[in-house]
Amino acid sequence: MLDLTGLSLHFGALRVLDGLDLKVERGEVLGVLGPNGAGKTTLFNVITGVHRPTAGEIRFEGRVIGRQRSWTRCRAGIGRTFQVPKPFTGMTVFDNVLTAAVHGAGLSFRTAARRAGETLELTGLASRSELEAGALSLLDLKRLELAKAVACGPRLLLLDEIAGGLTDRECGTLLSILTTLREREITIVWIEHVLHALKSAATRLAVLHGGRFIADGAPETVLADPTVQDVYLGAVD
Amino acid sequence: MQHPNRLWIVYLARAALFAAAVVMAVAPMLLATRDIAILTEFLSLLTIAIMWNLLAGYADIVSVGQHAFVGVGAYALFGFAAIAHVDPYLAIPLSALVALVVALPVMVIIFRLRTAYLAVGSWVVAETIMLAAGKLSAFGGGSGISLPVSVVRGFGSRVTERYATIYWIAFAVAALALVATWLLMRSRIGLGLTAMRDNEEGAGVVGVNLIGLRVLCFLWTAPFLGLAGAVITLQKLRVSPPASFSIIDWTVYVIFIVVIGGIGSFEGPIIGTVVFFLIREYLSEIGVWHFIILGVLSIAVVLIEPRGLWGLVRRLLPADVIPISRRRRVRR
Known part of the structure; x- marks a missing residue:
């Protein structure tokens, strides 16, 4: 459904996204993890047309959309929320x-x-x-x-940290909303720091670090990965 | 509904607005010629203010070159009526058309720019058009030219009659600008423009075509500014580059008006134009001080309530006096 290949975004010498690849299949709930500054929100900005990529290709449902404006991508079926509400x-x-x-x-x-x-x-x-x-x-x-x-x-919904600051009950409500959305056959990519929420909803996890994905797969496998534990959950020296 | 008990103020304001519109529709039968002249100026400036508010307040096109289209309208009226000998009443809509045509290349130039660069760019374009107008010898060159008596007579042989006719033209133009823009704001386009006013990036990702709406607003304002220029020319009876393309009269005052009244609201430019004329008419005998009052007032407004006098009043009211939102009609 969403296909990113060799996606890069450079602000001057700063490589926010650095040749990143990602495939999202229809019906998935992909959880995206990563430390602050890993490029998670920037990734959404590039997918939704807030930023133009420096290099690489974005395909949505087979069509190349990397040069389309944000409203065209929205009308094509990509919805998103902003971490800082707008x-x-x-x-x-x-x-x-x-x-x-x-x-x-x-x-x-x-x-x-x-x-x-x-x-x-x-x-x-x-x-x-x-x-x-x-x-x-x-x-x-x-x-x-x-x-x-x-x-x-939308057919693809990008969620940017919508569970932050919620109580357990509010988080439960949010998860049931996401279940409803899945029943409507909406594919979801969800950036989130609230691990327990992400674990209970995600069918797959990917970890972004330094502008590229360093792990991608089933939630248990990814969370058990030593590299992931090192960069994201904090190294235990 | 935070203030249900204050709804009567809204109804009262709507009644007052309606009464004012009725009085203005028959003003030449009630008022002296001097007052009619002032009201004609009021209506022209109101038209220009509505347009600048649409551009700067909603579409985020902070142009300081909109006086170019007033001047183009003025010169077009003179060209059609005095040089081409077209029926003067037909020359008025034609001047709107010319302003629209001129807006196309201007748009291509200034839409390459954003924010402060756009402001400066629009000013430069306006100055260039004014200098070009000063080179037209058929239009009196740099010193301008008066409308021929034959054209002026077309609007009434006696002075009072002519003032009334020109007033009604100004009234029709302002009413058209107000009603058409109100209908625009109530359409899906207006919904998108209001979203754009509040958060451009947020509007883009929910499907609002930011570029399309900017183009539409720019092309929307040009013919109305052309019409205002035609009315102003009929009233002043002459065209000249510095007066027809006056940045002070048709842009700077208009910015004051919109900022004081309330930028990004439908009521703002109306209130601002009223306040501007009250200050001008009652405080002009104290000379330059009325400009200082205008400046201080607009700075105070920006510091205290960026949404202007209307923003202050609106906080106390439960609804808009001129409602744009259609939700009550469409819900369920």
């Missing part, structure tokens, strides 16, 4: 999600309003729908990020 602060929560349904999914106002209502219900924001997004708490802003991404009707 709400439309002056609009109501409902209008935030409506915008995604109208522009991202290309729905008419009437259908988009229904989609927005359902998505707010799913993400637990229904009671907030008439509030201005600028008035939301951080937790609700993260929900709104998810709601906006889902309302675009």
Whole structure:
């Protein structure tokens, strides 16, 4: 479904992504781990068109998308959330999600309003729908990020640290939302530091370090890998 | 609904707005010629302010060269009415068309730039167009030229009649600008523009075509600015490069108006234009001080409430006076 080959992004001498390869299959929940500064968010920025790659190829459902604009990729079926939420602060929560349904999914106002209502219900924001997004708490802003991404009707959903700071109960709710999304046949790539959440949802784990993947496979195998334990979980000397 | 008990203020404001529109529609029957002249200027400046707000407040195109299109509209009106002898009433929409045509190459140039570079670039382009206009000998060159009496007579043989006609043209242009832009803001395009205003990157990843909306806004504003230029020319009865392409009158004042009234809101430019004319009419006898008051007011607004006077008022109100969001109509 998503195919990255030799993907590089350099800011001057800084190689944020360094010839990285990744394949994501339909129906997977791929968890992405990596220390701070490993290039995880940058990877999402390159996949969604916020940054153009310096080198390498991005294929989505077989088509090369490396030169497309972010809105074209969204409409093609790639949704994402931002680690630092990017709400439309002056609009109501409902209008935030409506915008995604109208522009991202290309729905008419009437259908988009229904989609927005359902998505707010799913993400637990229904009671907030008439509030201005600028008035939301951080937790609700993260929900709104998810709601906006889902309302675009993506087939591939990129989640950037949406479980950080959640209580166990809230985390449970989030996991059940992700289960619903999987039932809708949405493929998920999830960057997350909250390991227990990631372990219970991910069908596969990949570890990013220094701009490339150093491990990739079944969650247990990857977490048991000595290199991974060394760079990510902290070396025990 | 944080302030349900204050909804009556919103209804009152809507009623006041409606009453003002009705009064303005029949103003020439009620007011003296001098007041009609001021109201005509008000309507022209309101049209320009609505357009600058759309560009800078929503589409993040902070242009300081929009006076170019006012000037192009002015010169086009003169060209059609005085040189080509086209019916003066037909010359008005034609001047909008010319402004739109000129906007195409201008857009290609300045859209290569962003932020501060765009601001400077748009200014340079506007200056260039003004200098080019000064080279047109049929338009009086650098010192300008008056509209021929025959053209002026076309709008009324007596002065009061002419003032009323030009006023109604200005009213029609401002009403068209206001209603058309309001409908635009209520469409899916307006939803995308509002999202873009609040967070560009966030808007892009939910499918809002940032480039497409910028192009649309730029091309949307040009013909309305051309119309405003035509109205201004009819009122001043002459064209000249420094007056028709005045950066002070058609850009600097307009920036003050939009910033004071509230950038990125539909109500802002209306409030700003009203405040500007109140300051100008009641404080102009104290001379240069009214400029200083204008400057201090806009700095104060930026520091206290970047969303302007309307932003201050809006905090206390439960709804917009001119509603753009359609959610209440589309929900369920």
